[in-house]
Amino acid sequence: MSDGSSLCLPPVRLAAGQFRLPGSKSISNRVLLLAALADGVTHLEGLLDSDDTRVMLDALRTLGVEVDADAPAGRAQVRGCGVFPVKQADLFLGNAGTAFRPLTAALALMGGDYRLSGVPRMHERPIGDLVDALIALGADIRHTGTPGYPPLTLGKGSISAGRPISIKGSVSSQFLTALLMAAPIHTGQQSADLVIEVEGELISKPYILITLNLMSRFGVTVRREGWQRFIIPAGACYRSPGTLTIEGDASTASYFMALGALGGGPLHIQGAGANSIQGDMAFADVVEDMGATVVRHADSVTVSGVRVAEGDRLKAFDRDFNLIPDAAMTAAAMALYADGPCTLRNIASWRVKETDRIDAMHAELEKLGAQVESGSDWLRVHPVDSSAWKAATIKTYDDHRMAMCFSLAAFGPVPVTILDPDCVGKTFPGYFSVFKDLVQA
Numbered sequence: 001m002s003d004g005s006s007l008c009l010p011p012v013r014l015a016a017g018q019f020r021l022p023g024s025k026s027i028s029n030r031v032l033l034l035a036a037l038a039d040g041v042t043h044l045e046g047l048l049d050s051d052d053t054r055v056m057l058d059a060l061r062t063l064g065v066e067v068d069a070d071a072p073a074g075r076a077q078v079r080g081c082g083v084f085p086v087k088q089a090d091l092f093l094g095n096a097g098t099a100f101r102p103l104t105a106a107l108a109l110m111g112g113d114y115r116l117s118g119v120p121r122m123h124e125r126p127i128g129d130l131v132d133a134l135i136a137l138g139a140d141i142r143h144t145g146t147p148g149y150p151p152l153t154l155g156k157g158s159i160s161a162g163r164p165i166s167i168k169g170s171v172s173s174q175f176l177t178a179l180l181m182a183a184p185i186h187t188g189q190q191s192a193d194l195v196i197e198v199e200g201e202l203i204s205k206p207y208i209l210i211t212l213n214l215m216s217r218f219g220v221t222v223r224r225e226g227w228q229r230f231i232i233p234a235g236a237c238y239r240s241p242g243t244l245t246i247e248g249d250a251s252t253a254s255y256f257m258a259l260g261a262l263g264g265g266p267l268h269i270q271g272a273g274a275n276s277i278q279g280d281m282a283f284a285d286v287v288e289d290m291g292a293t294v295v296r297h298a299d300s301v302t303v304s305g306v307r308v309a310e311g312d313r314l315k316a317f318d319r320d321f322n323l324i325p326d327a328a329m330t331a332a333a334m335a336l337y338a339d340g341p342c343t344l345r346n347i348a349s350w351r352v353k354e355t356d357r358i359d360a361m362h363a364e365l366e367k368l369g370a371q372v373e374s375g376s377d378w379l380r381v382h383p384v385d386s387s388a389w390k391a392a393t394i395k396t397y398d399d400h401r402m403a404m405c406f407s408l409a410a411f412g413p414v415p416v417t418i419l420d421p422d423c424v425g426k427t428f429p430g431y432f433s434v435f436k437d438l439v440q441a
């Protein structure tokens with residue numbers, strides 16, 4: 001069905017079965033960097049094998065870190081080296097925010113001649129708040145293209161962290177994550193604590209909890225005062241935890257929770273559950289509120305639901321999605337089958353991700369026959385009556401989540417064609433083959 005550049009999905013009615021999630025992108029890229037900075041060898045299990053982890057692995061190897069990876073098996077062995085031995089490198093980081101932002105901070109604190117670049121869209125994704133915070137600390141960073149955006153050129157700098165570092169958190173939580181993860185490069189040699197203060201609003205907070213959890217697994221416990229102040233103790237430095245198993249990706253789980261909710265289920269999703277450290281597991285509450293039945297196990301979730309292809313409807317919602325911006329896109333696609341208009345609020349960060357996701361969602365949902373409204377930080381989707389569905393060709397804007405979300409349109413009565421389905425490779429190259437195994441006409 002796929003000719004490489006498009007994939008036509010015929011209408012489906014049912015979804016059931018079981019499936020193991022690929023490793024979490026957020027955890028994989030964090031632990032690769034933490035392991036590279038730590039003292040000792042770290043054995044990683046369950047590592048995600050995708051575009052985003054590949055650019056991180058390639059960058060670490062280029063920087064002289066010894067990494068022995070069996071990517072398809074999800075295993076890697078990383079020999080940590082504290083400060084990277086290669087002092088001059090040109091790093092290509094694709095469109096991986098979880099590689100670009102933390103590596104910028106780590107390399108800026110280490111000092112060296114580095115150039116960091118990505119795909120054209122990465123050069124439209126802001127990084128100015130992080131760069132300003134690092135420059136205030138004494139780092140030498142220049143924007144070689146548009147001010148405030150990659151590509152970046154890093155130099156030696158002269159780091160002095162006597163005063164609290166201030167970082168804005170209203171554009172991306174990854175800036176605070178980057179400073180937190182890099183901080184021990186500096187604190188390791190200092191006799192004073194390092195204080196990071198968040199200036200103004202902080203979005204996507206659960207990702208900060210992932211960062212703090214993983215830092216503590218590598219021996220660095222950060223003191224947190226609400227969401228305003230983070231204190232990294234003097235002398236803090238990373239130590240390998242030995243072996244670390246990465247849980248399944250909770251954002252990816254959202255597509256399968258949606259499948260169970262729309263296609264009857266039961267759909268048993270293995271690899272992340274009630275014990276997960278990922279905020280996106282809260283998407284289980286969203287599908288439950290829409291009328292699905294969710295059973296939460298320690299590291300799996302089972303979702304059963306209605307059969308929208310037979311005319312059943314999900315309950316409409318009006319909610320704030322700031323804490324789960326990635327899984328929120330899945331809710332926007334599920335809104336096609338709701339019993340009233342669904343409103344997603346507080347999602348301004350969508351505009352600076354893989355594409356402008358508010359505009360992209362708006363345009364593509366309309367092609368299916370939905371009435372859609374949107375504003376600077378919100379989106380409202382009106383459900384589609386079965387007679388109003390249009391067989392559409394969906395643009396995916398090189399955004400893996402657009403492609404995965406729009407597979408859910410296959411529960412409508414007409415075929416849906418997904419352009420460039422391979423863009424799912426950013427986080428889940430095998431998505432469409434698993435999708436086809438779990439659905440039935």
Ligand SMILES: O=C(O)C1=C[C@@H](OP(=O)(O)O)[C@@H](O)[C@H](O)C1
Nearest residue numbers: 026098172173174204207326349
């Ligand atoms: O830290 C992370 O792993 C992430 C943080 C979120 O970004 P923002 O903080 O920019 O919302 C999320 O959208 C991204 O996919 C992964």
Ligand SMILES: C=C(OP(=O)(O)O)C(=O)O
Nearest residue numbers: 095096097098326353354
């Ligand atoms: C926003 C995303 O990615 P990134 O880590 O590149 O920010 C995402 O995966 O939805």
